[in-house]
Amino acid sequence: MDTSSIVILDFGSQYTQLIARRIREQNVFSVVLPCTASIEEIQAYKPLGLILSGGPCSVYDADAPPADPKVLELGLPTLGICYGLQYITHHLGGKVVKSDKHEYGHAEVSVVDQELPLFADMTADLTVWMSHGDSAIELPPGFHLTAKTDNAVAGIANPERRIWAVQFHPEVHHTRQGATLLRNFVFNLCHAKADWTPKHFIETTVAAIREKVGNGRAICALSGGVDSSVAAVLVHKAIGDRLTCVFVDNGVLRKNEFFKVQENLRSKLGLNLVAVDASGRFLSKLAGVTDPETKRKTIGREFIEVFDDEASRIFKEGTDEVAWLVQGTLYPDVIESSSVKGPSQTIKSHHNVGGLPEDMKLKLIEPLRDLFKDEVRRIGRDLGMPSDILERQPFPGPGLAVRILGEVTPERVALLQEADDIVVTEIKKAGLYQQIWQSFAVLLPVKSVGVMGDQRTYAYTCAIRAVHSEDGMTADWVPLPYEVLKTISSRIVNEISGINRVVYDITSKPPGTIEWE
Structure with missing residues (x-):
């Protein structure tokens, strides 16, 4: 590794990639490693700091995701987020238990130690995003409370050991001053340089x-x-x-x-x-x-x-x-x-x-x-x-094979090629191509009855998919204008013999993936 970095240890959170992105947006390189990464793997990235992510498990469970406790002895500036706070608490002698009152979604946090560089340029009252059912009720030796909600510990710190932690998620946009907190950690505490351009x-x-x-x-x-x-x-x-x-x-x-x-x-x-x-x-x-x-x-x-x-x-x-x-x-x-x-x-x-x-x-x-x-x-x-x-939209390496559900045959490939060409042509004609992350057709292994020119048809179904995304990790379906959908549908069923029905996919990622296979 030729440049210094912030290493993120992932305990399985759905938000971990957002942490990496928020740091990279500061022109500082960040990398996500599994929580099981060895000390040698971590040090290979020349880390200036370490972040412990959130995760779906409880630290006191027998099958809690393992991490080498020595990561807390590296002397690196370390920031725990959600599960990361609980991991630090649990492994350094504190106590984490199941909460009587869970905190999910928006929450109000009071900063009780505004002198910390972690909270520089932030207000004492924070609107944050919480997602936890466990709470720290006893802090490890040498740690003190830095932030709280009405129900739980929201922040702890041991500046001497260069360890800080928050119970909320600063990486999500719902935490209004989250970007400032991460910037404070990266620059005020890790002393990184914004040189990853x-x-x-x-x-x-x-x-x-x-x-x-x-x-x-x-x-x-x-x-x-x-x-x-x-x-x-x-x-x-x-x-x-x-x-x-x-x-x-x-x-x-x-x-x-x-x-x-x-x-x-x-x-x-x-x-x-x-x-x-x-x-x-x-x-x-x-x-x-x-x-x-x-x-x-x-x-x-x-x-x-x-x-x-x-x-x-x-x-x-x-x-x-x-x-x-x-x-x-x-x-x-x-x-x-x-x-x-x-x-x-x-x-x-x-x-x-x-x-x-x-x-x-x-x-x-x-x-x-x-x-x-x-x-x-x-x-x-x-x-x-x-x-x-x-500006070309992403196209999967396996090509149309993962947009043809079921067996891939020359006949089905030809049908989907024509349908896909119509979708792309009409999306471009409507001036939407560069505004959309991906837009394409999917051929389903479903045949249904139709009628064309008073004749019964029994042909394939085609699904249309269009999504907005920042990086492909999450996505929202696009509400295409009805006129565009109408034109696409009309052209497909009238111009392609073998497809007589068109449907529109309105599933986000998660729970679906962008591609159907």
Whole structure:
């Protein structure tokens, strides 16, 4: 790690990623590690401070998420949030019990020690967001009360040990002065510098790639989307012509995308691009597969095999051997693909993370692995990339395969390609494309009776999905104008033989995910 950071230990809170984002918004690098991370893993990030997140468990439970108690002996400025306060209390000799009165949602907190640097520039009365059913009733030796509600302890501190904690969630926007509290911790107590900028990221990442690859060669898995395009430009900046980008038609791309992406990336980014039509081999491997996880992992394995084949074909001689594979993996991909968040569950395997085979021949370079989507776009802008590439809506690595529920067949792919093209066309025509995080069609394995021209039809159902999001971790459905929905529906059922019904998905994330599979 080439820069200092704030390390966040995650005990399974739904808000943990917000903590990371709020700190990064201060131009300070932050990283989320599972609460089970070793001391060595933590120290590898050169932490200036440590934050213990919230979590769904009780610290006194036998199956409470484990963390090395030595994290409280590192001498780092440490901030406990919600469960983090209870963890500190429990492990340093205090007492936490189930509360008679739970606190969920908005609450009023009184700061009783305004001299603390943690509460600098904050009022004595705070409106905060609470989410806890346990409370600290006895403080650990050396700690004192810093904030309270009518029902419970809301803040404790031991400045000598450089440990502070709050029972509320400063990372959520419902806590009105939460950003100030986190800023106070990061700058007043950890003495961090606001030097994690796009320019700094580009410089350090390019240098790291150059050192890692040496005189070797790499291929980049290029999809034409924002993530892989920015990753390709970063690596090209580092190693130049020793990077070859490979764009694979996996049989589940959008309509005409195989040709459009090639033209776009060659003409606008000047990348050395090899296009491979592997649609037949992908579709044959997907035949009969209906389980979403199996789909993702099948596509992940097949991608790697294609890249291995291309690496062998393009560079055959010893000094030209390709050793590296570049991917545009993002932080949300990593988070959802593996249980990195303490006791949390794997939501779904992303084909480029959880779907990778263990016996890969190529070594990975994932320059964007610690970034959220909006941060990637900032990096792309600083790299001088065209806005039409950077503003493309996210498209899943497994493509339309995870938007076709049930078996993926050439017939179903063709139907969804046409429906998806209508959705994107009409969203753009309405001037909404860049205002929406994602908008797309889903083909359901449901047939229903319809009537067209006095004739009975029995055809598929198509779902439309449009969501607002900041980073893909949470999302709200978009109330598309009725006229836009009407046009999309009318065009789909009239222009696509095989679909006779259109429905609109009004589910947020959580409880749903953005993609249906």
